[in-house]
Amino acid sequence: MSTAMESLEPLLAEFSDIKTASAKKNQLLRLFDMIGHFFRDGLSSDKIIIDVYSTLAFQFAFILGMLSHIFGKPYILVLRGGNLSYRFEQSPKKVKWLFGRAQHMIAPSHYLAEFFIKQGFHVQVIPNIIPLHEYPYKERIAIRPKILALRGFGKPYNPLMTLKAICLLKDQVENLKLLMLGNPEEAHYLEVMQFIEDHRLAGIVEVKPKMPKNEWIALSKDYDIMVSNPVIDNTPISLIEGMALGMCVVSTKVGGVPYLVSEKVCALVESDDATGLSEAILSILQDAEYAQQLSRNGRAKAQAFDWENVRPLWENLLGR
Template structure:
């Protein structure tokens, strides 16, 4: 069995949501002997932990996997990539973040150096694959993974205005768009019920709660801390619509999770989303930062049982493409 070291962020211990690394590691352990870094919260300690892990294990590793993000975590990838080149180790880059094309425009030389040394470059979306192939790189498409058995399918033949939003209150996820859409629905006397999952340390937390209070929306909006996946999956049967309206995105796993559960998903058509799902077939699109448009789409799916039933069925079928059993062979091919 090949030996692999996977470098990325293992942050669910303090951010509630599992990263790609944390999802993939136990699955990849079926086909390779894998170790991973790092779970450290402090960014400097995380980097030191990665470097130490590399120096301890690189000699015996067949492959190094490196997550590449568009944020400050890009520096981790550059350093581990540099060490891999110094030690003549094969490394695989796994691209994340809908903002990577924009970052490439600013840091082209640095990213070229990292990418040119890679044995394989893996993208989870056609969006990132097509962009970096246009820059001359060979990129393999391996989608993000869900374990379908964790998501019990509930067909939605008739949709209530009961809405779930998982992404939280960071600026990228634009939570005020969702809140204002629900305010519009309330004024239309559609009587929505929105549940938002977010942690109190996220940037827009205070703003959102103040807006809810100032506009007397407490009767239709509930804010809860981010929950373990098994908890919110169990709770999801009480909701029919999942809303996701980020300003930029790549291949959001939460959309796949909502579709796997049979929910009717409404999403902004940003970044890699149009490469992932089809409007009016698997999800409903709305323009970025358009609360009125979001309210209209919610009203539309609540009023149209045929639309709701079709979205629920086709969404589940789409999610099945991302099950581990369908993705595993792509990883086996990379390691072989």
């Protein structure tokens, strides 16, 4: 799946000359590639846009911020990490140095914006975007027990919670199916596969590798419910994508998720609450009116993230 900045690049290119780095998966190679791009392209640029994450990748942002400052290049920070508040508590001097020298700071959610505004920083909210025309809407009316989980098996995404909920549902729901997208190199992959085997879920749960966006979008029409149960998050674009497609979305209410969606557009459950997740799925399956409401309201919510609505905010920012 592409990153938010990779998705944004061709859209910003409509009114600016922009280059992104880096698509490399290995973190050390990615850092070297980003530094290389800074010296090849950044020194001749008017502004540097830096994505800021809360894990090890925060150090990448700090290094690029230092280089930008040393060479006199104005930089814009885009706050991506759902756990940046914790990063601020753990590394206050580094965060204050990096944030204090930024020309602008952007947050895709009010969740992070509110936190850092309270710390004395000026933060503008510019939502994540989706090109809405790429997400064909299918209103879910007669809901089938076919569930899609596409976020993978990384540590933040708690895939075992999804599987535990399926275990609770398998004797209550006929023709229950779950498709999980994830790759072998992800942290919980082996646990997921072992859980499926130990609980005899092979006839219910299917695991496929992560796939390009156009492929999983085409596949999504065969699924009516999307689940996402991370333990920490900021503004997950996958929720917006699921709502845009008309799926009934269920998510844990962690981090920025409650700032992004309400109970009217997304069923929200507590973190690591497999019972709550199973009950939310069951409610969608048993209440057609509720499911239809989630499908319709979700699509309406997703329209606010369409590029045509977000573009003026970026044009104004980059034009300053």
